[in-house]
Amino acid sequence: MIRMLRRAKPRAVSFLYLLPSLAGVLTFFIVPFAQIIRYSLVDNPISNTYVGFDNFKRLFANAAFQRAASNTIRFSAIAMPLAVVLSLLLAMVLEAKIPGKSKFRTMFLSPMMVPVASIVLIWQVLFDYNGVLNNVFARFGVLPIDWFKSDYSHLIVVALFLWKNLGYNMILFMAALGNIPKALVEAASVDGASSFRRFWQIKFRFLSPTFLFVTILSLINSFKVFREVYLLTGDYPYEDLYLLQHFMNNTFKSLDYQKLSAAALIMAVVMALIIGILFIVDGRLGKDVES
């Protein structure tokens, strides 16, 4: 008995270290999530009648939700691949032994440090109806438009998103590129592999875990672009820019817990699915090179 206790002790101590964090995560994230699942299945928190998937049906039928979801999906679908590919390109260019590499790295990384709130003034100056962009275009005879209220609005937001996020992704890729065993790439050159082949058959294999991570990260960050949109256009933006977070905010205001819970649950499931799929793809691609 004493022997068993002695053996269990280090484990118990180590668990003690985990306790504050675990308690917090359980309290603020996991346990209330169970509550959310319950809310999403009842008619209201007071009468508590089970209504099956009615809340979800109501949610999917909601025009605001439809618009928010489709806008968000569209935005992520454009922004995510661009954020991955462009940052990989930047990383590869920087890896090509150009002069002033670390200076460039600093400059590319700097936007991530700038609070969105500090920079929205400049975005307004650039993209306003009377703004700089229209001024420039006017010289080429293009009629001015209010960019944030146009069909291009989401593209502008994509640009702002890329401005802020490319640096972070680039650092991740630079680290991954630096970790590719040089000897392997050299061996491939000696074997006569073209640079195209070297990239796809060697470098990309080693990059694939990072590729996966940057993809997930870009997806998550693409949801954060609400910040830019909100600070630029407020609670009720042009309909192309009405994002899920706008929808959530407005639902919070109406205190419709059922709708809120259903929406959160749907998003959690979708995120889990996407991340799960990416993991499976990564497992296929990267299993040979993992150390």
Added chain:
Amino acid sequence: MRNIRFGGRWLKIALATLWCGVFAVVFLLPTVLTFANSFMTETEITANYGAVFQKNETGGKQFISEQVNLKLIPDKVTFSQYATTLLKSPDYLLKFWNSAILVLPIVLFQVAIAAFAAYSFMRTRGKLKEILLFVFIFVMLMPYQVTLVPNYLVADSLNILGTRWSIILPGIFAPFSVFILTKAMRRIPKSLIEAAKLDGAGEWRVFTQVCLPMCKGALFSVAILVFIDYWNMVEQVLIMMPEPDLQPLSVFLSQINTGEIGLAFAVATIYMVPAILLFLYGEEYLVEGITYSGGLKG
């Protein structure tokens, strides 16, 4: 043949550098412009950007200047905007204080609690631990749209909605730091911990005198990353704390009054300063932290 190849390589590097240069200008310009504009007089700002900002007041177009004039160098360098911000508009200072009082405890306690958790995840790696770590990572990967709902429900039942606690507490327990610090701690060679055990150190001493000092870089870089994220917070504030009194600058800046655009540039710059200083001082740590965050496994 050789020479041509050499020339080709040179050209390639020149093109790459040029490409980077263009990108660098695009990346830097907005920040630099904000900074430069904060030293302009209100008159100059109005003259330059009136066309953009004045219209909001009336809803119509009230042209003060025909053209927007994006300028890098002020006609006259002045600190008057800063003087106004610091001396005559306590509102902005208050909001800055609001930001600080929200963000600093989050950074401090999130990193501290995470350091303990990371140590635990490093010391024993049973099945339960791996499952828990997976749950942590999963929570970390969820966007605000998902996590704010549970946060809100808890805040509601704890009766802290509308107070700073409703933002600080979920912030403290967000698992991002746990994830990165666990990766950092798991890189500590096992033999070092064993050596410390043989030297007579208990868990507490191993944690504080071996592991924490060895993770100094990672701790600092996590702190920077958490700081930036929360210095920039918007979503939580809108939902948890709608009263403007307590709101941080990150939300309040966008509600700035017309006619105070010059002031807004100064406040925006002041708001950037802590983040930029951290960046300039800790860029290597930041890069290290980002590198640690890469990859979800081990």
Added chain:
Amino acid sequence: MAGITLKDVSKIYPGSTGEKAVDGFCLDIKDKEFVVIVGPSGCGKSSTMRMIAGLEEVSEGEIHIGDVLVNDVQPKDRNIAMVFQSYALYPHMSVYKNMAFALKIRHLNKAEIDRRVRETAEMLGITRLLARKPRALSGGESQRVALGRAMVRNPAVFLLDEPLSNLDAKLRADMRAEIIRLHKRLETTFIYVTHDQTEAMTMGDRIVIMDRGLILQNDSPKDIYDYPANIFVAGFIGSPRMNFVEAEVAREGGIVVAKFGVTALSLEKTNVNKDVLASLVGKKVTIGIRPEHISVADSVAVGEGLLGASADIVEVLGAETIIHTDMPGDLRIVVREFNDVPVKRGQKLNLAVQLEKIHIFDIETEDSITVRPGGTPKSARSKIAKPEPDSGGEPDASDNGGGES
């Protein structure tokens, strides 16, 4: 200060399929003894050492340090110091602080800590490094600091886990000598784990050879070399490796010979019981001959057997020449020749074998059939391998070989 006893110690790693990384390990280590545990990687030697240190749980059996059963004693309370293969120096502490760390934990006063750190540093010649951080040290310097960190504590037992394997060859030879000197000076029990048979042979009072979790032999270096208990030990110790040939035992003209290829070597001179030898006739055995017991010769002297072979690869090392030869019957024999004989590739050679040095092994069990003079055969592949009272220390019991240098 303390001897160590391991009784039937086994290690089964959780999550493994139940196989034993260490299987019924029995060993008595006397106080102040220098024991080397040697074996290929994965043989269980490190697990054994880590169980002694308390870094791994003992799955079965008992470990005693001194008179105390230590199975459930925390590493820090075992009064043991360990030198790690990676040195495991705390990177954020200076050399001085690295060495003082354990003493500080034990609440020694500052003056005493300082005295002990400086004294140890002096002994190891690292005084000038005390202010440096580990990353500013060379491999050899780190090695010394790691030793110093272990020494300041005056532990009852020193555990050294492949401490030299990260050093280059020259430094390794120097440090080998230094560790032997330290052992003499500190008069403490040393347990040294290595995969390098040279280190094992040169450093240990006693060598324990392990493979797949089992002790295969436990003996003085000299006895291990002269009387390997089985094919594994015979092949593991000695470089170049012992030659093994499958042979048939036959009686020819009244003497028992081993026949292989087109040749036959007399087994009459070997240290095998006559009755046993007679019983082998008609059976297959594996015979082993060390390369240094074969030489290139024009004629055969008394007590030597003759082999015909042709030289294949010749490695001239200066003091000696290693000749890889081909023999009829697709056999390969390696010869270690100490005389300066010019040999060319393809040249036909007469090889003289010292018949008394031939080892005979059972072809099934791989155990040695050779008997050591005045002793019983050492237990092989058995779980009990205690040192005999008289053969723990000096290897002078059987100095009748003379063939090796």
